Amino acid sequence: MTSILVLGFLIGIRHAFEPDHLAAVTAMVSGKTSLRRTLRQGAVWGLGHTTTLFLVCGAVIYMETAISDFAARMMEATVGVLL
Template identity: 50%
Template structure:
């Protein structure tokens, strides 16, 4: 029973991980550029895959080297800088006329890259910390598989929910959509700035 506790933790943490504030803001910022629910959901999946990729790569080092994972506040700082940059970039984009981009190209790659960086911040670090204490290789592999599936599924749900005020299918006015984009961008900048302030030793 004790050996199953990490798996139970992974099943809960994987799904709940997607609902952390920095993840919600990052994904909302990404999908605010999308026009359909399908595109938004695809970005959610790419984010989840990128996030899981980072955890798997670092977890493999822990598993093969049997090293103890140490958390660092600079991971949080990096995510904070990313959020500020995403918020500012989205605000500046509103001033330019919309460009015709091939559906699913650059935005999906951006979602994957953002997920990669988020993998070592927040509860992602906690996941690796728990994993470093597991002695069984097979339990470790199952632990990552369960967390990875939960993370992708959770972000798939988050992307669908966050896309509601942004997609054209909702048939909302341009003013409402503009307000939603501005608010999400300002929240992104504000929360990112708070993460930097809290984790940098001034």
Template identity: 45%
Template sequence: MESLLPIFFAFIAGTGHAFEPDHLLAVGNLISRRDTLGLALRDGVYWGLGHTTMLVVVGSVILLSRATFLQSSYFEAVVGLMLVAMGISRLLGWKRPISLKPTRYPHRLAYTVGLLHGLAGSGALVLLVMSEIRKPTLGILYLFIFGVGSILGMFIVAGLCSIPFTKRMRINRSLQFSAITLSSVICILYGGRMIYENVKW
């Protein structure tokens, strides 16, 4: 019973995990390109699915093999680089229409961003799980439930962050430019900090 206690809290922990700064910045950058709540919410869900996919896959490898080679600060640096690229891309393309043309896979960018976040955070999370749960199968179950919680958390985040960019709440052009510029600059600065702190210069 004692080993099951962490699993009971996995969903809550996963929901809170979605509110970490780098997650908020990345998904906020993504949904600022959407003009409907539905598209923004789906971006949040796809981010969570990508995040959960990578957590479960990488976490299972580490738990089952006790490998530690997948735990690297360079994964965090890659996420930082991604944030910088997303911020620059949003600044350069802010004048384009917010609505994106329909594609066969309209949310693949959100899923990919979630995959990268899952890769960066999997090592530390698995170490925490290994310290609390001895059975690999229970550890994998924890990661899955944690991931489901992160999907819910990012669904909430996407809904809240999308409000200023929906058609009904469309702000004027100057305020829109200010909001996009501020969020993009913060995204770039935070990403740069992640790179600086996780690369051995």
């Protein structure tokens, strides 16, 4: 179980450094004038990611199912529209 959690953490770290995330974070914090505001914005953004991850993964685990290819594509499309 620990190895799965470590793998998930490492994949998440890699995901955080993808170009779309770097662009989004740069756009969010470029207008901030203080370190405190920048850190708060980053924490809120990270909390949003974590909450979504726990809700979706929790539902999948609870229902003992998997995310279909169609659902995965729809979630990716939604993220694309939001960005």
